Amino acid sequence: MSQRTFVGGIHPGYFKDYTAGKPIAPIRAPSQVIIPLHQNIGAPCEAVVQEGDEVKVGQKIGEPLGFVSAPIHASVSGKVTKIGVFDHPLGNPVEAVFIENDGEDTLYEGIGPRKPLEELTPQEIIQIAKEAGLVGLGGATFPTHVKMSPPDDIAIDTVIINAAECEPFLTADHALMLERADDVLYGLKAFMRALSATKGIIGIEDNKPDAIAAMQKTVAENSQNYDIEVHSLETKYPQGAEKMLIKATTGREVPPGALPMAVNVVNQNNGTAVALAEAIKLGKPLYERVVTVTGPGIQNPANLIVRNGTLVSEVIEQCGGLTPDARKLILGGPLMGLAQPSQEVPVIKGTSGILVLTEEYVKHYAIGPCIKCGKCVDVCPMHLLPNFIGSAAEKKDMALAEKYGALDCFECGCCTYTCPAKRPLVQWIRIAKNEILASRKK
Amino acid sequence: MEKKLVVSSSPHFKSPEDIQGIMIDVLIALIPAALMAVFLFGYRALITMVVAMVAAMATEAIILRKSDFFGDGSAAVTGLLLAMTLPPAPPWWVVAIGSVVAIAIGKQIYGGLGSNIFNPALVGRAILVVSWGSYLAGDVWLKPVPFGFTADLVTKASPLVADKTSLLDLFIGTVPGCLGETSALALLIGAAWLFYKGHIDWRIPGGFIGIVFIFGLCSGGLYDGVFHILAGGAMLGALFMATDMVTSPVTPVGKLIFGIGCGLITMLIRLFGSLPEGVTFGILLMNGLTPLIDNFTLPQKFGEVKKSNA
Numbered sequence: 001m002s003q004r005t006f007v008g009g010i011h012p013g014y015f016k017d018y019t020a021g022k023p024i025a026p027i028r029a030p031s032q033v034i035i036p037l038h039q040n041i042g043a044p045c046e047a048v049v050q051e052g053d054e055v056k057v058g059q060k061i062g063e064p065l066g067f068v069s070a071p072i073h074a075s076v077s078g079k080v081t082k083i084g085v086f087d088h089p090l091g092n093p094v095e096a097v098f099i100e101n102d103g104e105d106t107l108y109e110g111i112g113p114r115k116p117l118e119e120l121t122p123q124e125i126i127q128i129a130k131e132a133g134l135v136g137l138g139g140a141t142f143p144t145h146v147k148m149s150p151p152d153d154i155a156i157d158t159v160i161i162n163a164a165e166c167e168p169f170l171t172a173d174h175a176l177m178l179e180r181a182d183d184v185l186y187g188l189k190a191f192m193r194a195l196s197a198t199k200g201i202i203g204i205e206d207n208k209p210d211a212i213a214a215m216q217k218t219v220a221e222n223s224q225n226y227d228i229e230v231h232s233l234e235t236k237y238p239q240g241a242e243k244m245l246i247k248a249t250t251g252r253e254v255p256p257g258a259l260p261m262a263v264n265v266v267n268q269n270n271g272t273a274v275a276l277a278e279a280i281k282l283g284k285p286l287y288e289r290v291v292t293v294t295g296p297g298i299q300n301p302a303n304l305i306v307r308n309g310t311l312v313s314e315v316i317e318q319c320g321g322l323t324p325d326a327r328k329l330i331l332g333g334p335l336m337g338l339a340q341p342s343q344e345v346p347v348i349k350g351t352s353g354i355l356v357l358t359e360e361y362v363k364h365y366a367i368g369p370c371i372k373c374g375k376c377v378d379v380c381p382m383h384l385l386p387n388f389i390g391s392a393a394e395k396k397d398m399a400l401a402e403k404y405g406a407l408d409c410f411e412c413g414c415c416t417y418t419c420p421a422k423r424p425l426v427q428w429i430r431i432a433k434n435e436i437l438a439s440r441k442k
Numbered sequence: 443m444e445k446k447l448v449v450s451s452s453p454h455f456k457s458p459e460d461i462q463g464i465m466i467d468v469l470i471a472l473i474p475a476a477l478m479a480v481f482l483f484g485y486r487a488l489i490t491m492v493v494a495m496v497a498a499m500a501t502e503a504i505i506l507r508k509s510d511f512f513g514d515g516s517a518a519v520t521g522l523l524l525a526m527t528l529p530p531a532p533p534w535w536v537v538a539i540g541s542v543v544a545i546a547i548g549k550q551i552y553g554g555l556g557s558n559i560f561n562p563a564l565v566g567r568a569i570l571v572v573s574w575g576s577y578l579a580g581d582v583w584l585k586p587v588p589f590g591f592t593a594d595l596v597t598k599a600s601p602l603v604a605d606k607t608s609l610l611d612l613f614i615g616t617v618p619g620c621l622g623e624t625s626a627l628a629l630l631i632g633a634a635w636l637f638y639k640g641h642i643d644w645r646i647p648g649g650f651i652g653i654v655f656i657f658g659l660c661s662g663g664l665y666d667g668v669f670h671i672l673a674g675g676a677m678l679g680a681l682f683m684a685t686d687m688v689t690s691p692v693t694p695v696g697k698l699i700f701g702i703g704c705g706l707i708t709m710l711i712r713l714f715g716s717l718p719e720g721v722t723f724g725i726l727l728m729n730g731l732t733p734l735i736d737n738f739t740l741p742q743k744f745g746e747v748k749k750s751n752a
Contacts, residue, residue, distance in 0.1 A: 012455050168455070243744060253745040328448045335453040342447065361455070362448050368461055368514070369556030373641070374692035382744045387692060388736075408743055413453030420459045421556075427451045 005234035006244040008381040015168040018294040018301040026305040033309030039349045040135040042068030058108040070133040070143040075287040075307035078102035125194035132279035137271035141350035156195040161202040163270040164240030167333025172290040175303040177211035181218040187273025200228035207235040238412040297326030297356030313343035328357040368421030376415035386415035390425035393432035401432035465515030471632035478628040479621040482586035483530035495521035497541035523563035526622025532577040540566040560729045612672035633681040642685040649701025650680035657709035679721035689729040696739040703728045
């Protein structure tokens with residue numbers, strides 16, 4: 001059988017040695033958490049607590065303002081000191097709940113084990129995911145219960161657990177598979193049950209052979225009555241991109257502009273699977289997550305369980321602080337992560353990694369002319385022409401950019417990575433996408 | 443942290459490869475052919491190559507008013523490629539004019555690297571063929587003398603117009619001809635480097651050489667098929683000229699069409715035209731069609747047409 005993969009992509013190096021194999025450790029809860037009330041794609045939440053209220057761990061503090069949204073829970077017990085605007089990792093400051101930690105870690109009363117998985121109906125599972133505030137933990141933060149509720153005329157036959165972890169540096173998913181393989185499998189079964197899917201697939205890049213072995217062992221031992229396969233995938237970025245993963249594992253191609261459900265598939269990150277397992281087994285809402293704190297700019301890189309709303313500066317301090325030559329702070333991986341102007345931003349549900357790069361990696365390049373080498377065309381996983389879209393956007397010819405497929409770009413950045421002329425192709429494409437969509441709204 | 447954090451839009455990693463690196467790879471790929479030229483034609487070949495490269499780089503430096511003589515390396519590549527298409531020892535000023543024309547008219551007039559429509563080296567050569575054809579053809583072909591670095595050379599007819607030549611001689615390169623055109627072996631070794639580095643793929647050379655072979659085969663049998671690949675500039679054109687990134691298509695299908703077109707025009711000129719060689723004009727004509735080819739061969743987007751196979 002040929003190797004499971006997709007056409008295109010790049011090999012930017014692994015850089016996983018900083019944290020690969022390191023156990024997941026909890027960090028000391030901070031004296032204060034600042035929890036933004038918008039942590040998912042879709043609608044924000046509104047506060048259901050007030051200044052001065054005492055809250056407990058796992059207590060709901062934000063109620064969704066729409067269907068495509070997820071509630072937000074307190075990550076420490078203590079007193080709400082302020083509800084006000086604070087900086088957000090995605091850029092625009094949003095309303096946030098400030099909680100002073102009383103150090104007691106008192107658990108909210110409503111939290112406790114649910115019924116066994118076999119006794120839960122699909123609707124109950126979806127409700128648990130919704131109440132627990134689950135969102136896609138790979139970084140996209142799409143509300144999980146929405147993905148679990150496809151329209152009636154679409155039958156989902158396959159659930160894919162995305163454990164590719166194709167971004168360099170990040171090892172949170174890897175660590176979860178080594179330590180929590182049973183919960184990954186449990187979460188997958190819950191998704192399959194909720195969606196009445198007959199097949200489950202766990203896709204892992206082949207640079208994590210120990211994780212593949214761990215998952216295969218668990219699946220062999222514990223998946224009676226379920227058709228579940230562990231797939232070893234070529235290690236290539238962006239193998240973990242939704243459409244690429246579906247192509248690699250099932251051979252199906254999601255049409256341009258469509259969602260995975262168009263080919264009867266639902267993707268879930270393996271961190272999300274573990275979170276769903278916890279929500280069912282323990283009744284635990286999503287108020288903490290595994291974060292890879294890594295990079296040459298971190299003194300002691302580690303895989304950590306971080307409470308929602310912990311400031312990045314606090315996490316970095318608990319990892320021994322920054323090296324003197326640290327220059328760039330990125331939330332997420334080096335290819336799709338967001339650079340931050342300050343360490344004073346909170347860790348949120350979508351924070352998969354805190355990556356600090358040093359001088360050596362932070363280079364400025366002069367933009368050269370396109371020499372039409374076509375290397376961006378070769379690596380584009382969507383089979384677009386990034387060089388032409390980029391040049392069209394550079395000249396502000398958005399109609400031409402659209403003709404070349406700007407809107408089908410999901411911004412993996414392979415083109416910019418590859419371009420020998422150091423042209424900011426994906427950056428231009430982002431501008432084109434924004435302008436095209438903005439002009440449509442008019 | 444005394445300095446502030448750097449903020450930029452992702453991706454935060456970039457491949458170390460740059461334009462200069464690619465150009466240096468092309469120069470490296472031309473080393474076997476250049477060594478072969480010196481081995482066969484002696485110091486005269488060396489002078490021709492050096493004059494062409496220096497004139498090309500100087501022209502670019504003057505036009506761009508830059509002090510960095512080598513720059514991105516593209517002028518050096520153009521100069522060396524031009525030299526490869528010239529006989530061993532034309533007058534030095536002919537070589538220099540060729541380089542000046544290649545850079546000034548073939549490239550900079552369009553806006554510099556990346557903006558030119560036609561392969562600059564071939565523009566230079568085309569102007570020389572038209573203006574000083576007597577220095578480039580006919581009685582100036584020299585009989586190669588292996589190891590004869592300073593040997594006197596005697597003239598001999600080009601294989602394209604001569605009687606039957608041994609295919610092995612053509613492959614090794616011990617035949618009269620232009621500097622870089624005689625040895626298919628040296629060109630293949632160099633091209634292997636470009637394949638290895640991912641700077642060229644099989645489509646353009648494959649289409650080009652495939653069509654040349656088929657035409658040769660149909661016109662006179664197996665010998666002619668192989669002969670037309672090895673003789674003249676077909677190899678140099680297919681591996682190093684037609685594959686010029688700037689002036690060839692970027693789409694996979696476009697590359698194949700481009701290569702086939704180059705081979706087709708080359709053979710039409712060779713077999714039915716008044717010129718003995720058609721590689722230069724074959725590639726230049728296809729260069730002109732490149733934007734059109736790209737636009738007619740836009741790749742199918744991921745997920746288009748092909749839907750669920752469930």
